[in-house]
Amino acid sequence: MAVGKHTQGAKRDRSNENFKKKWSTLKKNGLNIHQTYDAEVYICIRRRGEKYEFKSTEKALPLSDKEKNESFPLPVLVTAADVADEKGGLKVSTSGKEPGQID
Numbered sequence: 001m002a003v004g005k006h007t008q009g010a011k012r013d014r015s016n017e018n019f020k021k022k023w024s025t026l027k028k029n030g031l032n033i034h035q036t037y038d039a040e041v042y043i044c045i046r047r048r049g050e051k052y053e054f055k056s057t058e059k060a061l062p063l064s065d066k067e068k069n070e071s072f073p074l075p076v077l078v079t080a081a082d083v084a085d086e087k088g089g090l091k092v093s094t095s096g097k098e099p100g101q102i103d
Helices: 015-037 065-070 080-086
Strands: 042-047 050-055
Touching: 015 042, 015 050
Parallel strands: none
Antiparallel strands: 042 050
16 A cells, blocks of 8 residues: 655745634624714725724714814723733734834
């Protein structure tokens, strides 16, 4: 009996499929937050030149920097680095700004 060798070819790139799954989950979570807590939710992701947006209401548009600074209470700014610190120090690329720094 011949012993068959399993040849390992290159794994196919599943990043698009994985992204679409994460995006679907994020939209469902945004809707859940909107319905459960009566919150306006706006989510925007740019990936590979495409823009993905979720708005719970038409009013849930992103605020301009001027609107953010004039609103009270001031918005809570959370960066990817802040979330990584909470999760135990995962490495995250940042734009060189300090966590919580507002332009």
